[in-house]
Amino acid sequence: MRAVAEVFKQRVYEIVRDIPAGRVMGYGHVAAALGQPGMARQVGWSLAGLPDDTDVPWHRVLRSSGHLALQDVVRGVLQRGRLEAEGVVFSGDRVDMARFGLGPEAFLTC
DNA sequence: CTGTTGACCAAGG
DNA sequence: ACCTTGGCCAACA
Numbered sequence: 836m837r838a839v840a841e842v843f844k845q846r847v848y849e850i851v852r853d854i855p856a857g858r859v860m861g862y863g864h865v866a867a868a869l870g871q872p873g874m875a876r877q878v879g880w881s882l883a884g885l886p887d888d889t890d891v892p893w894h895r896v897l898r899s900s901g902h903l904a905l906q907d908v909v910r911g912v913l914q915r916g917r918l919e920a921e922g923v924v925f926s927g928d929r930v931d932m933a934r935f936g937l938g939p940e941a942f943l944t945c
Numbered sequence: 946c947t948g949t950t951g952a953c954c955a956a957g958g
Numbered sequence: 959a960c961c962t963t964g965g966c967c968a969a970c971a
Contacts, residue, residue, distance in 0.1 A: 837968085837969090840968075840969085843968090861953085861954085862952075862953055862954085863953065863954055863955095866953090872966095873953095873954090873965090873966050873967070874953095874966085874967065874968085875953040875954060875966080875967090876951060876952090876953050876954090876966070876967060876968075877953095877966095877967060877968055877969090878952085878953080879951070879952040879953060880951070880952080880967095880968070880969070881952095882952060883951085883952055893952085896952080897952085898952085898953070898954085899953080899954065899955090900954090903952085904952040904953075905952050906951095906952070907952085910952090911952095914952095
């Protein structure tokens, strides 16, 4: 694995770990919080390599539209279940990002 | 090195 | 509100 990617991943995990329960973020927002907008896909790729027993709350990260990003139905249900357990309300098949979504501003480590 | 793929995003129809 | 298009950047064959 490339060293650069490892650092990127670690920072992604760091941000995701700081997302409070009951809140969600878009991949692009996480990338922006890292100071590198445009890396949204790499954020997704980084989370894709997470084991099931990880301490990173990857379920709090979804698309900017509020839809689940996962393609695997099984894991998608798991993600939705965890979010609802934390108080996140699903409007149909998506989450109201205006209420539960956090902006990158919340993570600007001065 | 080139081409395809992907847990994305924003804009336009 | 839904689908398509172009752009994005790293991993992978």
